[in-house]
Amino acid sequence: SQQGEEDPQALSIQEGENATMNCSYKTSINNLQWYRQNSGRGLVHLILIRSNEREKHSGRLRVTLDTSKKSSSLLITASRAADTASYFCATDEESYIPTFGRGTSLIVHP
Amino acid sequence: DTAVSQTPKYLVTQMGNDKSIKCEQNLGHDTMYWYKQDSKKFLKIMFSYNNKELIINETVPNRFSPKSPDKAHLNLHINSLELGDSAVYFCASSQRFLGQSRGWHEQYFGPGTRLTVT
Numbered sequence: 001s002q003q004g005e006e007d008p009q010a011l012s013i014q015e016g017e018n019a020t021m022n023c024s025y026k027t028s029i030n031n032l033q034w035y036r037q038n039s040g041r042g043l044v045h046l047i048l049i050r051s052n053e054r055e056k057h058s059g060r061l062r063v064t065l066d067t068s069k070k071s072s073s074l075l076i077t078a079s080r081a082a083d084t085a086s087y088f089c090a091t092d093e094e095s096y097i098p099t100f101g102r103g104t105s106l107i108v109h110p
Numbered sequence: 111d112t113a114v115s116q117t118p119k120y121l122v123t124q125m126g127n128d129k130s131i132k133c134e135q136n137l138g139h140d141t142m143y144w145y146k147q148d149s150k151k152f153l154k155i156m157f158s159y160n161n162k163e164l165i166i167n168e169t170v171p172n173r174f175s176p177k178s179p180d181k182a183h184l185n186l187h188i189n190s191l192e193l194g195d196s197a198v199y200f201c202a203s204s205q206r207f208l209g210q211s212r213g214w215h216e217q218y219f220g221p222g223t224r225l226t227v228t
Binding site for chain 2: 029030031033035037040041042043044045048086088092097098099100102103105
């Protein structure tokens with residue numbers, strides 16, 4: 001089965017709005033990471049949050065982790081057209097193997 | 111000053127051929143990875159090397175063989191290519207894998223190699 005599932009699969013918003021995407025997993029993790037992938041490019045690391053952390057910030061990005069619900073969320077505030085990309089969460093819950101979800105496709109309309 | 115580079119960027123070949131994809135990182139990382147991303151963007155790890163030692167070897171046909179001549183390079187050789195091998199292949203690197211109890215560091219990805227088998 002596929003771990004690290006993102007939700008929603010697709011998100012379309014206007015510039016300036018906030019975008020929230022979620023990631024769920026099934027067992028236990030050491031850390032959870034979020035990546036961005038622009039069309040035709042490789043993935044770029046955004047934030048790593050450890051299992052003993054609840055929230056991390058990086059610029060306009062805010063990541064939360066709720067280990068009791070086995071879920072994480074990525075919030076992008078004041079979105080820009082340049083934020084248009086696919087966003088993936090990755091966990092190490094399958095033993096130590098990095099496991100990625102299928103991603104959330106975000107479109108920000110100017 | 112490219113951190114993780116892959117060659118070629120595009121590879122179009124016929125079924126049955128053998129091809130290689132090369133990957134190099136200049137970040138001084140100890141761990142390197144190969145991933146396959148299908149047309150639905152599902153990204154799945156194939157192999158990982160930690161300082162030239164194979165540490166992850168997922169369920170991949172044995173037509174796929176990784177080779178790490180040194181810790182800065184991880185190449186992927188594919189024999190007898192099949193239509194289903196068409197995908198984008200990504201190389202990545204990270205600092206040394208921390209072990210099963212502590213997980214792994216953030217990964218740096220190459221630009222990908224789009225393989226099309228006809």
